[in-house]
Amino acid sequence: xxxxxxxxxxxxxxxxxxxxPHETSQAAHRFxxxxxxxxxxxxxxLMAVVLGLLYPLVVVGLGQLGFSHQANGxxxxxxxxxxxxxxxxxxxxxxxxxxxGRPSAVDYAADAVGGSNLAPSNPALRERAEAxxxxxxxxxxxxxxxxxxxxxxxxGSGIDPAISPEAAxxxxxxxxxxxxLTPSAVTALVERYSDSGGWLGQPTVNVLALNLALDAxx
Amino acid sequence: MNAMMLCYALLIGxxxxxxxxxxxxxxxxxxxxxDRLFGPVESVLMRxxxxxxxxxxxxxxxxxxxxxxHLLLIGxxWIVFMSQGLLPLNPDGIPGMNWDxxxxxxxxxxxxxxxxxxxxxxxxxxxSQTLAIVxxxxxxxxxxxxxxxxxxxxxxxxxxxxxxxxxxxxxTPAGHGVGHDSVGNCSVGNYCVGHYYVDLxxxxxxxxxxxxxxxxxxxxxxxxxxxxxxxxxxxxxxxxAAQVIPRGPVAPMVAIKQLGTxxxxxxxxxSTVPLENPTGLANLVETIALLLIPVATxxxxxxxxGRRRLMMGIGAVMIAFSLITTTLIVVSERLPNAALAGLAVxxxxxxxxxxxxxxxxxxxxxxxxxxxxxxxxxNAMHDSFNPLGGLGLLMDMFVNxxxxxxxxxxxxxxxxLMLAAFIGSLMIGRAPELFGKPLETREMxxxxxxxxxxxxxxxxxxxxxxxxxxLTGNSNPxxxxxxxxxxxxxxxxxxxxxxxxxxGDGAPWWxxxxxxxxxxxxxxxxxxxxxxAGWLMEKRTAPQGRGTLSLEGGAFVGLTAxxxxxxxLLGFLPALxxxxxxxxxxxx
Numbered sequence: 116x117x118x119x120x121x122x123x124x125x126x127x128x129x130x131x132x133x134x135x136p137h138e139t140s141q142a143a144h145r146f147x148x149x150x151x152x153x154x155x156x157x158x159x160x161l162m163a164v165v166l167g168l169l170y171p172l173v174v175v176g177l178g179q180l181g182f183s184h185q186a187n188g189x190x191x192x193x194x195x196x197x198x199x200x201x202x203x204x205x206x207x208x209x210x211x212x213x214x215x216g217r218p219s220a221v222d223y224a225a226d227a228v229g230g231s232n233l234a235p236s237n238p239a240l241r242e243r244a245e246a247x248x249x250x251x252x253x254x255x256x257x258x259x260x261x262x263x264x265x266x267x268x269x270x271g272s273g274i275d276p277a278i279s280p281e282a283a284x285x286x287x288x289x290x291x292x293x294x295x296l297t298p299s300a301v302t303a304l305v306e307r308y309s310d311s312g313g314w315l316g317q318p319t320v321n322v323l324a325l326n327l328a329l330d331a332x333x
Numbered sequence: 334m335n336a337m338m339l340c341y342a343l344l345i346g347x348x349x350x351x352x353x354x355x356x357x358x359x360x361x362x363x364x365x366x367x368d369r370l371f372g373p374v375e376s377v378l379m380r381x382x383x384x385x386x387x388x389x390x391x392x393x394x395x396x397x398x399x400x401x402x403h404l405l406l407i408g409x410x411w412i413v414f415m416s417q418g419l420l421p422l423n424p425d426g427i428p429g430m431n432w433d434x435x436x437x438x439x440x441x442x443x444x445x446x447x448x449x450x451x452x453x454x455x456x457x458x459x460x461s462q463t464l465a466i467v468x469x470x471x472x473x474x475x476x477x478x479x480x481x482x483x484x485x486x487x488x489x490x491x492x493x494x495x496x497x498x499x500x501x502x503x504x505t506p507a508g509h510g511v512g513h514d515s516v517g518n519c520s521v522g523n524y525c526v527g528h529y530y531v532d533l534x535x536x537x538x539x540x541x542x543x544x545x546x547x548x549x550x551x552x553x554x555x556x557x558x559x560x561x562x563x564x565x566x567x568x569x570x571x572x573x574a575a576q577v578i579p580r581g582p583v584a585p586m587v588a589i590k591q592l593g594t595x596x597x598x599x600x601x602x603x604s605t606v607p608l609e610n611p612t613g614l615a616n617l618v619e620t621i622a623l624l625l626i627p628v629a630t631x632x633x634x635x636x637x638x639g640r641r642r643l644m645m646g647i648g649a650v651m652i653a654f655s656l657i658t659t660t661l662i663v664v665s666e667r668l669p670n671a672a673l674a675g676l677a678v679x680x681x682x683x684x685x686x687x688x689x690x691x692x693x694x695x696x697x698x699x700x701x702x703x704x705x706x707x708x709x710x711x712n713a714m715h716d717s718f719n720p721l722g723g724l725g726l727l728m729d730m731f732v733n734x735x736x737x738x739x740x741x742x743x744x745x746x747x748x749x750l751m752l753a754a755f756i757g758s759l760m761i762g763r764a765p766e767l768f769g770k771p772l773e774t775r776e777m778x779x780x781x782x783x784x785x786x787x788x789x790x791x792x793x794x795x796x797x798x799x800x801x802x803x804l805t806g807n808s809n810p811x812x813x814x815x816x817x818x819x820x821x822x823x824x825x826x827x828x829x830x831x832x833x834x835x836x837g838d839g840a841p842w843w844x845x846x847x848x849x850x851x852x853x854x855x856x857x858x859x860x861x862x863x864x865x866a867g868w869l870m871e872k873r874t875a876p877q878g879r880g881t882l883s884l885e886g887g888a889f890v891g892l893t894a895x896x897x898x899x900x901x902l903l904g905f906l907p908a909l910x911x912x913x914x915x916x917x918x919x920x921x
């Protein structure tokens with residue numbers, strides 16, 4: 116049907132250029148289809164196939180060919196080769212032998228990502244920050260008023276994989292003590308898993324990668 | 334500020350060549366080398382869809398085609414969302430959506446809004462995310478641009494003797510007496526505004542699809558997943574609890590989400606999630622993509638219409654508005670979060686709801702651009718912005734023509750320009766006119782309605798919702814609780830889609846009330862200017878005289894900016910005082 120349509124196009128185009136009234140009415144007849152439901156249905160099904168199925172398929176295909184590690188979620192394995200997480204997904208750390216990440220409104224549940232959505236005026240935010248301050252002060256001996264702000268604020272995603280270099284620095288002594296390492300050895304490791312961010316972003320330390328590396332030392 | 338200025342410079346540096354390209358590639362009146370490149374693809378698509386590539390429509394047929402296609406798309410998407418549990422490409426076994434959230438989602442994506450009352454990674458199958466959502470994320474920005482092209486051909490294009498027989502001149506029989514026949518087919522060039530489906534196809538094939546492919550591949554390289562495998566379950570390092578990492582064909586969606594002023598992300602908290610926005614480079618690409626096509630569109634319309642000075646004036650107003658609110662938001666987010674006083678290092682920026690890898694400046698810049706363009710994706714939670722930052726976001730969405738959504742941003746500006754031309758003509762003692770055509774009662778009635786619908790719907794629905802606490806669902810007490818409700822309706826009407834996301838908005842009231850705001854906010858301000866352009870086209874042109882109001886002079890550019898500011902302040906200043914301003918004043 117579509118092929119004959121297009122032949123009609125060419126024909127009516129040639130003729131109507133000469134002002135043939137019969138062919139002009141045929142053009143009008145064809146047009147009637149353009150505002151109609153039938154054209155809308157054909158067009159939307161076609162676009163759904165091209166844009167909704169083929170386009171993602173092409174990106175997935177090329178992505179898997181060129182960057183299969185990233186395309187599958189940047190998964191990390193531990194020393195024994197088990198998949199232990201993703202370098203892009205933060206994890207909950209509570210033991211003193213590990214560097215700790217930021218507060219998470221969803222407790223690092225990657226399938227239920229989200230932020231706290233607490234406004235600065237919300238008393239619940241103050242309460243949470245005071246509780247976290249108490250813990251950090253007890254754990255790392257940092258006084259209130261000196262705590263890096265990222266350790267007192269929940270991230271937007273709830274799975275922020277990073278902390279600031281300052282937030283890592285206040286934890287170095289404690290991690291070194293618990294693990295029986297020298298602080299300078301731990302600091303060196305922190306620096307290895309740091310990213311300056313450049314002008315495109317902010318300096319970060321990847322918490323999961325750093326903790327995996329700490330475990331690998333032992 | 335350095336990063337902010339570099340992003341503006343990069344944006345304009347990239348939008349300029351893209352705009353020149355779009356101006357040539359989308360102009361149906363001239364044949365270019367792009368026709369040889371893309372023509373065969375478009376030809377095949379048009380044949381499969383059963384559309385005559387050379388046909389053209391009257392403005393009313395064009396308008397009807399837009400509404401027909403959208404009704405159908407909403408219906409199809411609604412069915413897909415509700416029945417996804419029975420359909421393929423659902424490795425995580427996600428059940429169908431309930432009817433009201435599915436309806437809201439279908440309308441939200443069909444209006445280029447992408448307001449989400451669900452969390453994508455948990456409530457949509459891969460089929461819903463691609464077949465339904467990605468398709469709409471292409472077709473809705475294309476529709477905005479297509480309607481803008483139709484208005485450009487009708488209203489803006491300078492009519493010289495060689496172009497009086499305008500679009501698709503090949504079907505025009507010389508000397509035909511009637512402009513159009515009863516079924517809307519147009520046969521005299523002046524009455525033709527182009528063909529909706531041909532315009533859509535051109536925009537998708539020549540602009541959106543190539544750009545999206547490029548951006549999607551950069552994002553995969555940076556770490557955005559692109560796979561059909563289901564979620565990966567892992568055992569966490571400390572304590573051994575399980576963590577489920579959702580994956581999917583995320584990168585193709587994120588690319589068009591950013592480029593197409595869509596904003597609806599794969600994961601609930603959008604581009605805050607490192608899997609959706611992993612690195613500084615990915616964030617830069619996604620940030621530039623927010624505004625790239627809206628800015629390029631100004632240039633493209635300047636090229637197609639020949640009205641370069643008019644477009645430069647409009648662009649100047651938009652850049653001024655953009656810099657004002659962006660500066661306000663960036664400065665606001667550098668201020669400490671009041672809740673952390675005495676606990677965090679003094680002078681730290683507000684990082685609640687923000688990611689460490691972006692910090693406060695890049696989050697504030699994104700927030701500002703995403704509300705200016707009607708994109709609505711986020712890389713930080715707007716609910717936790719400082720009150721003055723939230724004020725800036727709301728102002729961006731009220732104005733909604735600071736570049737604005739693709740096509741509809743400039744169309745919305747034209748709506749204000751029509752009002753300014755009416756006022757300006759009266760101020761200099763002339764009969765109101767626009768491009769030499771008289772602006773009369775019918776035009777002004779519809780222009781006023783399209784402008785006034787915004788405060789009526791947003792404030793009306795906000796008032797009803799806060800009057801019934803059982804409907805409200807806000808999660809923050811006090812003034813911010815009002816801001817949450819106001820933000821949701823503002824975002825829906827502006828077709829933005831971002832939210833103060835603590836709001837419990839998955840309930841039937843929220844879904845249905847937002848459907849009303851979404852549909853009116855999309856179609857009224859987009860289609861009224863098309864109708865006005867059509868009505869004006871049928872009128873006689875008055876010759877330009879010395880007393881004619883110049884739309885290109887600095888005085889008129891300033892008048893239009895003033896009209897925009899005054900209309901929005903009159904409508905929304907009281908609400909802003911009760912919301913973010915009161916919140917700021919009462920912070921400890």
